[in-house]
Structure formats: C-alpha cells, structure tokens
Amino acid sequence: MISAAESTNIRTNNGRLPRAPQRPVEREVRPAADRYRNPIGRYKVCRSADCRSCGLCVELCPYGVHQKPRGYSLTLRPRDHLCIGPGCAQTDHYCIDRCPNHALSLGRNPTAEAIGDPRWTSDLILSTWHQAETGHAPAGGLEFQHGASGGGFDKLRFRFPEQPPVALGAGEVDTGLELNRRDDGRPRVHIDLPIYGGGMSFGSVSIHVMLARARAATAWNTFSCSGEGGYPERLEPYDDHMITQVATGLFGVREETIQRVRIVEFKYAQGAKPGLGGHLLGDKNTPEVARMRQAVVGNALFSPFPFHSVYSVEDHKKHLDWIKMTNPKALVSVKVSTPTDVDMVAVGSYFAGAHIIHLDGSYGGTGAAPDIAKKNIAMPIEYAVPKVHKFLVAEGIRDGVVLIASGGIRTAHDVLKAIALGADGAVIGTSELVALGCIRCGGCESGRGCARGIATTDPELMLQVDIDWGTQRLINLYAAWREQFVDVLRRFGMRSITELRGRTDCLYHLDYAKEGEAACG
Amino acid sequence: MPKRYHVPIVPVPARFRRVGKYGTVDWREDCSRCKNCVKLQCVYGVYQSENPYNSDPSSPIEPLFDCRACLSCIQGCAKGLLSLSINPEYLTLGDDYWRPDIIAATWEQAETGRIPVSGAGYRGPFSGPGFDSIWTDMSEIVRPTRDGIHGREYINTSVDIGPKPAHLVFGPNGEPGKMEPLLEVPIPVLLDLPPWGPPSDAIPGARIAAAAALGTLSIVRPNEVAAAEPEHVSSLVPLFEGLEFAEHESLLRRVRMVEIADGPDTLSHGARLRASNPDLVVCARVRLEPAAMERVWALCQGGIKVIHLCADAEGREIGAERPRFAKDVLRNIHGRLVQEGVRDEVTLIASGGIALAEHVAKAIICGADLVAVGLPLMIALGCRVCSGDHNGSCPADIQTIDVPYAAQRMVNLMGAWHSQLIEVLGAMGIREVRRLRGEVGRAMFQEDLEREAFGDLGR
Numbered sequence: 002m003i004s005a006a007e008s009t010n011i012r013t014n015n016g017r018l019p020r021a022p023q024r025p026v027e028r029e030v031r032p033a034a035d036r037y038r039n040p041i042g043r044y045k046v047c048r049s050a051d052c053r054s055c056g057l058c059v060e061l062c063p064y065g066v067h068q069k070p071r072g073y074s075l076t077l078r079p080r081d082h083l084c085i086g087p088g089c090a091q092t093d094h095y096c097i098d099r100c101p102n103h104a105l106s107l108g109r110n111p112t113a114e115a116i117g118d119p120r121w122t123s124d125l126i127l128s129t130w131h132q133a134e135t136g137h138a139p140a141g142g143l144e145f146q147h148g149a150s151g152g153g154f155d156k157l158r159f160r161f162p163e164q165p166p167v168a169l170g171a172g173e174v175d176t177g178l179e180l181n182r183r184d185d186g187r188p189r190v191h192i193d194l195p196i197y198g199g200g201m202s203f204g205s206v207s208i209h210v211m212l213a214r215a216r217a218a219t220a221w222n223t224f225s226c227s228g229e230g231g232y233p234e235r236l237e238p239y240d241d242h243m244i245t246q247v248a249t250g251l252f253g254v255r256e257e258t259i260q261r262v263r264i265v266e267f268k269y270a271q272g273a274k275p276g277l278g279g280h281l282l283g284d285k286n287t288p289e290v291a292r293m294r295q296a297v298v299g300n301a302l303f304s305p306f307p308f309h310s311v312y313s314v315e316d317h318k319k320h321l322d323w324i325k326m327t328n329p330k331a332l333v334s335v336k337v338s339t340p341t342d343v344d345m346v347a348v349g350s351y352f353a354g355a356h357i358i359h360l361d362g363s364y365g366g367t368g369a370a371p372d373i374a375k376k377n378i379a380m381p382i383e384y385a386v387p388k389v390h391k392f393l394v395a396e397g398i399r400d401g402v403v404l405i406a407s408g409g410i411r412t413a414h415d416v417l418k419a420i421a422l423g424a425d426g427a428v429i430g431t432s433e434l435v436a437l438g439c440i441r442c443g444g445c446e447s448g449r450g451c452a453r454g455i456a457t458t459d460p461e462l463m464l465q466v467d468i469d470w471g472t473q474r475l476i477n478l479y480a481a482w483r484e485q486f487v488d489v490l491r492r493f494g495m496r497s498i499t500e501l502r503g504r505t506d507c508l509y510h511l512d513y514a515k516e517g518e519a520a521c522g
Numbered sequence: 523m524p525k526r527y528h529v530p531i532v533p534v535p536a537r538f539r540r541v542g543k544y545g546t547v548d549w550r551e552d553c554s555r556c557k558n559c560v561k562l563q564c565v566y567g568v569y570q571s572e573n574p575y576n577s578d579p580s581s582p583i584e585p586l587f588d589c590r591a592c593l594s595c596i597q598g599c600a601k602g603l604l605s606l607s608i609n610p611e612y613l614t615l616g617d618d619y620w621r622p623d624i625i626a627a628t629w630e631q632a633e634t635g636r637i638p639v640s641g642a643g644y645r646g647p648f649s650g651p652g653f654d655s656i657w658t659d660m661s662e663i664v665r666p667t668r669d670g671i672h673g674r675e676y677i678n679t680s681v682d683i684g685p686k687p688a689h690l691v692f693g694p695n696g697e698p699g700k701m702e703p704l705l706e707v708p709i710p711v712l713l714d715l716p717p718w719g720p721p722s723d724a725i726p727g728a729r730i731a732a733a734a735a736l737g738t739l740s741i742v743r744p745n746e747v748a749a750a751e752p753e754h755v756s757s758l759v760p761l762f763e764g765l766e767f768a769e770h771e772s773l774l775r776r777v778r779m780v781e782i783a784d785g786p787d788t789l790s791h792g793a794r795l796r797a798s799n800p801d802l803v804v805c806a807r808v809r810l811e812p813a814a815m816e817r818v819w820a821l822c823q824g825g826i827k828v829i830h831l832c833a834d835a836e837g838r839e840i841g842a843e844r845p846r847f848a849k850d851v852l853r854n855i856h857g858r859l860v861q862e863g864v865r866d867e868v869t870l871i872a873s874g875g876i877a878l879a880e881h882v883a884k885a886i887i888c889g890a891d892l893v894a895v896g897l898p899l900m901i902a903l904g905c906r907v908c909s910g911d912h913n914g915s916c917p918a919d920i921q922t923i924d925v926p927y928a929a930q931r932m933v934n935l936m937g938a939w940h941s942q943l944i945e946v947l948g949a950m951g952i953r954e955v956r957r958l959r960g961e962v963g964r965a966m967f968q969e970d971l972e973r974e975a976f977g978d979l980g981r
Contacts, residue, residue: 307665384975505978
C-alpha cells in the first residue's frame with residue numbers, strides 16, 4: 002500500500018504537477034452543537050411561571066436539559082432536545098415528578114412530529130443531528146438504524162449469533178477498505194472507513210460545504226467528491242482525499258484537475274435522475290460558479306445524457322484509458338445507475354479497466370431532480386447490489402473490483418446491510434448534508450437555493466455553514482458510524498469489514514423471516 | 523423533421539388558496555418584537571405575504587400554506603415561540619389511493635404545467651400496491667435523440683386508435699379493400715368522464731376544449747355534446763350507455779369515434795354503427811371484471827378491435843372477491859391477445875387509478891396502448907376527492923368554474939404529464955411511445971426483484 006504522502010511524492014516526481022501542500026485535519030470528536038438557537042428534539046419540556054429557580058432539576062438531569070449557569074438567578078430555558086422523554090420516569094431523576102413546584106411539563110414536540118417522511122423519518126433526522134453533535138449514537142430511544150419506508154433496508158435486520166464466535170476488543174476490528182483490487186501497478190489506495198462522500202458539485206452546494214466535506218474526509222483518511230462542477234482551488238490542500246468527477250457536461254474538467262487527485266470518477270448516470278443528465282438552474286450559476294464551469298453567468302447548465310462518445314464497452318474503455326494516461330497513478334471509478342441490466346454494465350466496466358464500480362440506486366441523490374425520476378426510474382440499490390455481486394462472483398471477477406453502493410444509504414446500518422448484500426462499501430451524500438443541518442425540505446432548486454445555507458451559492462445564505470463547525474459535525478458523524486460498524490462486526494466476531502461482504506446469511510427480511518427470527522435482531 | 527408536438531401551457535393560478543402541507547404554530551403572546559425577527563428573514567418571503575392577507579381577506583396567499591418547512595424560523599426565533607405542524611386540512615385531502623401528496627402535486631402541475639422537481643432524494647414509501655411496485659428501466663449509453671429529449675429531434679408520444687389489420691386485403695381484381703378507420707392522437711391519454719363531480723355544464727365543455735387544444739379526444743355523454751364548440755366536434759367520443767343511437771344520428775355522422783358501454787348486444791350495436799358510418803371507430807367500454815379477459819377476446823373475435831377497460835377509481839378489478847390491480851389484469855389481457863396472435867390488431871385503452879404521469883407509462887408497459895383519465899382532470903380544477911362528503915356542496919366550488927380557465931388547467935396538467943412521459947421514455951432510450959406497449963422487459967416488477975435479491979436470504 003502506498004500512503005497519501007508517498008503517492009504525493011511520486012506524482013510530484015513526475016514533474017508534471019506542482020501541487021499545493023497537503024493540510025492534515027485532526028481526527029478528534031468534539032461537541033459541535035446545533036447551529037440554530039432552538040435545537041429540535043423529540044420532546045418539549047416547558048417551564049411555567051411557578052418555577053422558583055431552586056436548581057433541583059439542574060442537579061438531577063444527567064443529560065444537561067436544565068441549566069443554571071453560575072451567577073444566574075434564574076434557570077434557563079430547557080435544552081429539551083437532549084431530553085430522553087417519558088422513559089425517564091422510571092428513574093429517580095425524572096424532573097417532571099421531582100420539581101417541588103410542579104413547574105415542569107413534558108410533551109412531544111409537534112415540530113419533530115411534522116418533519117421527516119417514510120425514508121428519512123423524524124427519528125433518523127434527529128438521530129443524525131445527534132451523532133453529528135456528539136460523535137455517538139443517541140441513547141434516548143431515537144431510532145437511528147432504519148427508516149419506515151416499508152421495504153429494502155428498512156425491512157432487513159441482522160441475524161446476530163447469541164454469543165460472538167470470537168471475543169474481540171473494539172481496537173481489534175478493522176473498518177478499512179482497499180480501493181484497488183487490480184494488480185496493475187497503481188497505488189493500493191486505502192481508506193479507514195468503508196464509506197466516502199458522493200459527488201456534489203460546486204454550484205449545487207456552497208464552497209463551505211465542499212470544504213467541510215473534504216476536511217472531514219481528510220481527517221478520516223477517506224474521500225470526498227467534487228461532483229461535476231469543476232475543482233475549486235480552495236480544495237487543493239485536500240487533493241489527496243478528493244475524487245474529481247468527469248461527467249457528461251465535462252464542466253471544469255481539465256488535465257490538471259485529473260492529475261491532481263488519486264481517484265477520478267466517471268459519472269455515466271446518477272440515481273436521482275437516471276438517464277436524464279444533470280441540470281443546474283440559472284439562478285445558481287453565479288459568476289464564481291460560471292468561472293469554475295467555464296460557462297456563461299445566469300444560464301441554466303445542462304449536463305447531457307449520456308456520454309455522447311460512448312456507445313459500447315469498447316468506447317467506455319477508451320474513456321478510462323484516457324484518464325489512466327492523463328494520470329498514471331489514479332484509480333478510476335465508474336458511477337452508473339441501476340437499470341435492469343446493471344449486472345452486465347458492471348461486468349463491462351470491469352473489463353474496461355475500472356477499479357471501482359459505483360452503483361447509484363434510484364432513491365438517493367442530493368440535488369434537485371424530477372420527482373417522477375427519483376421514484377420510478379431504475380431499481381433501488383437494495384436490489385442492485387446482490388444482483389451485481391452474484392454476477393461478478395459467477396464471472397469469477399468479484400475480487401478484481403471494488404463494488405460501492407449509494408442512493409438511499411442513510412445510516413451506518415444501511416452501510417452494513419449493503420455490504421452484507423454484496424457491496425464492499427458505500428457512498429453517502431444526504432446523511433452528510435443532514436449532519437450539516439439539512440432538514441430535507443426539498444427546496445434545493447428554488448430561487449436563492451437552500452434556506453439552510455447548504456445547497457446554495459448565495460453569498461449570504463452560505464455563510465450559515467461555518468467551515469470548522471461543518472468539518473467537526475462530519476467528523477463526529479463518521480465517528481458515530483464507525484462505532485456502529487465496530488459494534489456489529491464484534492457481535493459477528495469479524496475482525497474486518499471485508500469479512501461481512503456478501504454474507505447474506507447474516508441478514509433476514511422481516512417479510513420472509515422464519516418463525517422466531519424477529520427476536521434475534 | 524415533422525412539426526414537433528407542443529402543448530400550449532399557460533400558467534393559471536388557483537382560484538382559492540392552496541391547501542399546503544405545513545403550518546406554523548405561533549405563540550405570539552411572549553414575543554419580544556425583536557428587530558431581527560425571523561419572519562422577516564424567511565427566504566421564501568412567506569411571512570411578508572401575511573400582511574396583504576391580513577388586510578385583504580380575499581388575498582389568495584396565506585403563510586400557512588406556502589411554508590416549505592425549512593424550519594429556519596422555528597429554530598431561529600429568539601424566544602422559541604414557533605412550532606411546525608402538519609396542516610390538518612391537508613391530511614383530509616383525498617383518500618388512501620388519491621393521497622394528499624398526489625392531489626397537491628396535481629394542483630401544482632395544473633397551475634404551472636411543469637414537472638414537479640425537488641431536492642434531497644425520494645421521500646415516499648419503498649413501494650406500494652399496483653403501479654408503485656413497478657420501476658421503469660433506463661439505459662447507461664443509449665440516447666433516444668441527438669440533441670436532448672427536449673430538443674428539436676423529438677420523442678414521439680403519438681398512438682393509434684382503431685382496428686389495425688395484420689395484412690392488406692385485395693378485391694378479385696386486385697383493387698385494395700376498404701381500410702378500417704384509424705385515428706392518431708399525439709398523446710396517449712384520452713380525457714374521460716370523471717367518476718363523480720358536481721353537476722356543471724362547464725366541466726364537459728372544458729374537457730372538450732382541452733382535448734381539442736391537446737389534439738386528443740374527450741369522452742362525453744350525448745347530452746353533454748351541446749357544451750362543445752362546433753369546431754371541437756371532431757374531438758368528441760360520445761359514450762352510449764343505452765339504445766339512444768337513433769336520437770343522435772346526426773352526431774354519429776360527425777364524430778370520429780364512439781364508445782358503447784359493454785352489454786349483451788355490443789357486437790350487434792357495433793356492427794350497426796359501422797354500417798351506418800364506415801369511418802367511425804367503435805370502441806367497447808368494458809368494466810374490468812374478473813371475466814374481462816374472456817370478454818375482450820370475444821369482442822375481438824366479433825369485430826370490435828378497440829376496447830376501453832375501466833378499473834375502479836383505485837385501479838382495481840371491479841366485482842372480484844379479491845380484486846387484482848389493473849397492472850396485473852392488463853398484463854394478462856395483453857398476454858392473451860399476444861398468444862392469440864391478434865395483439866397488433868387491437869387497441870386497448872386503460873382507465874381507473876391513473877393518478878400520476880408515471881401511471882401512464884406503467885399502464886402502457888403492462889399492455890395498454892393508451893389510457894383515459896377523468897378524476898385527475900377534476901383535481902386539476904381544485905377537486906379534493908372528497909367524494910361528495912360535504913353535504914352536496916363542493917369545497918372547490920367547481921360548479922361555478924368557467925370553461926377557458928378550466929380547460930387551461932387541464933391542458934397544463936396534461937402538458938406536465940407529457941413532459942414526464944418523455945423523461946421516462948428518454949431514460950429508457952426509447953423515442954416512440956408505441957414501442958413501450960407491453961415492454962415488460964423494460965420494467966422491473968417488485969415481485970421479481972424481491973425474489974432475486976432476497977429469495978436466498980439467510981438460507
């Protein structure tokens with residue numbers, strides 16, 4: 002394996018690419034509170050005028066709901082997003098019952114009940130925020146493992162053995178993944194987690210969001226992806242952890258951007274709008290975005306579909322060869338959607354020379370897309386992964402390629418289920434944006450863009466996301482997910498995430514479970 | 523290139539305030555009236571529009587109903603006085619099949635004529651019964667046209683209605699025999715009778731005008747024909763549910779297609795109508811009952827080659843103990859006609875449960891040539907699918923609607939559906955909707971996918 006530093010030297014020695022010094026980012030979990038004044042939790046704790054500010058609730062609550070800073074004569078408004086709810090009534094520190102003046106009341110937060118949808122439930126949004134804030138899974142009963150869509154990952158559960166076959170310490174479990182399985186002399190790029198960040202272009206999200214993602218990827222020795230909107234100079238200190246994308250519009254694709262990175266991704270299609278190409282609305286094509294994309298300010302930019310120079314596997318190979326010649330040290334990833342013949346597409350990509358086959362299922366995506374496409378075109382990733390995995394195994398080429406799943410991967414458990422179904426790892430997108438404060442209101446496409454300052458290039462709105470804060474939120478999310486990866490692998494007695502690949506015997510489906518099986522998960 | 527089909531879309535605002543999904547609950551009494559009030563910072567300007575509403579009750583916008591639920595105000599208020607809630611009125615829209623989100627999306631399309639677009643991924647259930655258990659195919663490398671699916675080189679959405687003989691017939695002296703009449707409509711959608719609705723002369727008039735603007739056909743009752751402008755008569759398909767043919771002989775000479783409600787005498791009625799006007803396309807309107815497949819085959823053998831299959835409003839079989847969804851019945855009927863070797867000679871029109879643009883494509887994939895829609899046209903006018911629950915008074919006041927307004931709303935909806943059909947076809951690499959008929963190989967059915975993906979799970 003060649004480290005990031007070594008590969009930097011190799012490419013510098015080629016004399017082809019003056020590179021910016023790479024900037025490390027510390028991998029440490031630190032609290033990163035919600036950036037809004039009123040964080041949202043499942044419950045609301047109300048303090049009435051009967052409160053005498055005795056401070057008993059402050060002493061009692063181990064979750065920090067009640068606060069009375071030194072020097073304050075009154076107790077502050079409850080930080081009710083930290084409250085674990087009525088379950089606390091079983092303990093001796095239930096503030097509602099213990100308040101001597103009966104000034105506290107507890108109820109469900111109507112806002113929490115109004116947000117979310119079957120795929121991203123209110124609990125999933127709140128638990129992702131919690132993980133981004135604390136670096137750990139929530140303990141207060143929030144569901145953080147699956148949604149309520151009624152199918153796919155949400156119907157799959159792990160079939161854990163009663164006792165792990167091997168007792169492993171947390172430090173003995175490896176969650177890393179090698180991204181080059183070919184013996185082709187190119188670097189055997191290693192990432193410390195089986196996940197990396199999906200493509201989000203400059204223009205679809207702000208530079209602050211791109212930087213936060215790149216820095217978190219650097220901290221966790223994994224990757225983030227520039228998307229197809231060019232490669233902003235501010236990302237150069239994180240080149241070793243960036244994937245640059247070559248998509249059908251070829252926006253901002255230049256020889257130096259391809260030579261700058263360790264992985265280049267060909268985007269043939271994307272799950273949110275399979276077969277339809279990309280579309281950046283004119284409002285979002287600001288002067289800066291236009292400069293990056295070498296386009297005209299204010300014009301809507303279409304990324305056509307498909308690549309107009311590819312009609313066969315041979316044409317596809319020609320594409321990959323072009324990138325490989327341009328950057329002799331880069332790995333090549335091929336991102337495709339999930340048509341009926343996705344298995345043949347994957348095999349074709351393998352024989353064309355791809356190191357990574359990235360399947361993007363139909364239910365994901367971060368940017369604006371026609372609702373009809375997201376819901377109906379191409380199959381969900383839960384079906385595509387086993388189909389491709391089995392076909393690659395049958396063809397005898399499974400161990401020569403890395404299979405990455407995306408498109409609807411919301412939680413750490415979704416990642417693990419995708420791996421058990423046959424993927425090597427996963428790409429995430431929406432989860433990262435939720436960690437940064439996305440509420441999934443779906444207004445990414447409108448006017449000035451995202452009201453939460455994420456999917457926007459509006460100079461005022463984008464300032465809502467501070468780069469350091471965003472970096473920390475993502476580092477925390479990744480840390481929380483790694484804890485869950487390790488926990489599940491330990492329960493199976495597996496030393497490496499690679500042992501889980503294709504282990505469908507570790508899963509059961511709620512609709513087809515054998516009697517008594519539901520109790521195991 | 524022949525002239526490209528164009529739907530004349532003109533944005534038409536709703537007559538009444540839109541019932542939005544969200545509302546904010548505002549606990550005003552503790553407000554400190556700070557100068558950086560979150561209401562003034564709303565990116566969508568929802569709160570600013572509250573002022574005209576307060577001073578002018580007839581103003582169409584109310585902040586409750588245009589909220590996008592971005593939570594910026596709720597999380598930003600200095601005193602935490604705001605909460606988000608689901609608008610209870612929104613939850614009362616429609617029913618289990620015609621869900622609030624379908625109704626809201628239909629309103630939006632009728633207003634703008636544009637494809638619904640949103641960010642941050644799909645937000646519905648994993649799958650559902652009927653059409654929601656089908657996914658359509660796409661191609662990684664095939665593009666249907668050379669300059670984009672909305673470019674000059676277009677994707678053809680025209681379909682034919684009428685008997686299509688498998689071969690030409692010549693007379694004893696080699697002269698070509700009489701060709702059966704064949705209609706071509708530029709979108710695979712007919713505008714059908716709604717399953718219910720308040721009595722109104724405007725609604726049939728609007729449907730006929732919309733059909734004329736779209737270049738398609740509108741199914742009407744004979745007593746509704748008076749609502750048609752003279753130049754729109756060729757867009758009419760009168761539906762005869764009894765024996766009133768004699769009363770409408772003049773009409774039957776002027777229209778291009780007629781529907782007969784299926785009954786014991788359908789074949790003889792059809793023969794009589796064809797005899798009186800050989801240029802008339804005769805269609806049998808058949809309820810999608812358990813015996814529908816045999817009935818379709820019998821009608822085909824008897825010479826009726828255009829059959830309109832009507833499922834219930836939720837797209838299910840009628841009168842069955844355990845009704846199947848139309849998608850399954852259509853596949854069976856289509857398959858039977860293929861098996862009998864006559865599928866290309868017959869036109870199948872499917873209706874019932876066609877609620878969204880994707881249902882058009884999916885019904886065609888399952889074997890229909892085209893669909894007919896009624897209820898979505900009513901929703902385009904503001905209908906909430908209350909099924910007359912409001913003591914006979916329509917909450918959308920549809921009976922007072924005027925024809926040009928209603929027609930444009932219907933045209934806009936069909937324009938948005940047409941654009942979405944093109945997106946589905948474009949993703950597949952198909953540039954001709956006729957080629958989609960029965961193409962189950964270009965679709966993925968949940969039962970097959972579940973078996974392939976999870977059939978061996980844990981075994």
